[in-house]
Amino acid sequence: MSAGVPVRCPVCRREHVYAPHVYPCACGTPVSPPVLRGAQPQPVTHVTWEDDWVTVRCEACGRLDQWPQPELGCGCGTLLRIPVKPATSGPAPGHAPLPLHIPLPTTAPAPRPAFHPVTIRTARDAVQAAALYLRWLGYRDIRRAEQRGASGVGLSAPGLRAQVEPTPRAMSLRDVECVWLTALNTSSVPVCFSLAGYTDDARARADGLAIPLFVLDLTGTPQPVNSPADELISTGA
Known part of the structure; x- marks a missing residue:
């Protein structure tokens, strides 16, 4: 710390x-x-x-x-x-600038560092936990989606459309289908996060459409609940 x-x-x-x-x-x-x-x-x-x-x-x-x-x-x-110091661009002190093009050897990808969760106490914490997890998976430039879903909070990034349900309400079949349709229209990967889980028909539809489903526990660590979520963790963005 x-x-x-x-x-x-x-x-x-x-x-x-x-x-x-x-x-x-x-x-x-x-x-x-x-x-x-x-x-x-x-x-x-x-x-x-x-x-x-x-x-x-x-x-x-x-x-x-x-x-x-x-x-x-x-x-x-x-x-x-709490105020923070403004960020400055450029290389870190004592480090030479990196060249724009670096020929990389063909090797296995570097292991992902451990995920550090943020404790969930409020609905806003749940949204932040999902955003941090998506960044850990490799998605960048995550922001609140301009197009709102049927419920919850939408997050978007290049190639991604996620929906976060930060309330004690389980995500429904309609919620999952709306995320899938929105992602389909933008050629993005749909992902769902929920504090209270999913209804049985929502889970079945997500499995059929290969939509990764995660449940947020109060420690802020998303837990995969279907095979597409396991696959997303394995491959990353």
Whole structure:
């Protein structure tokens, strides 16, 4: 874990020690958002998808990626957004820039680093857990889908259309079919995540259409519930 930084709630003046979550970069290096020491945290009064993510630079390889915006819940009920240092582009300090074209040997793909989940306490945590897992599988530029599904929250990335049901309602046959039709129209892979699982007919239809189904446990680790999900974990994006 990263070292904790002192944070004072501007509403009740309560003092906290905050340590940001650590996530694995694609190169395997642990990365955490660089919190600005001494900066005033901001109470969250309005939540948008763009505000939920922050650009972080890996100091090992120089890669820029999107990670969850650091936030802290105060005992007074205020949700605080913790400021982070702006990310800079370019190679990491002490590292020469990588050439644009590198001839790679024909070898087996490097093993994927371990997935580091985020504990699910709210519906927004469930959506973030699914987005982090999809990034771990190899999908990039994940964002909230412009076209909304029948329920839940849609996520999209190049070649991907995912649906997350972050409520205690099991995903239905109609939910699964809507995800499949939307993905079909965009030549994308459909994937479903649900906190409460799936109805029997939804599970049967997903198996017939080869749609990966995952159940989100409260630790934030998606669990595969059918063969297409196992295959997606094995092959990645």
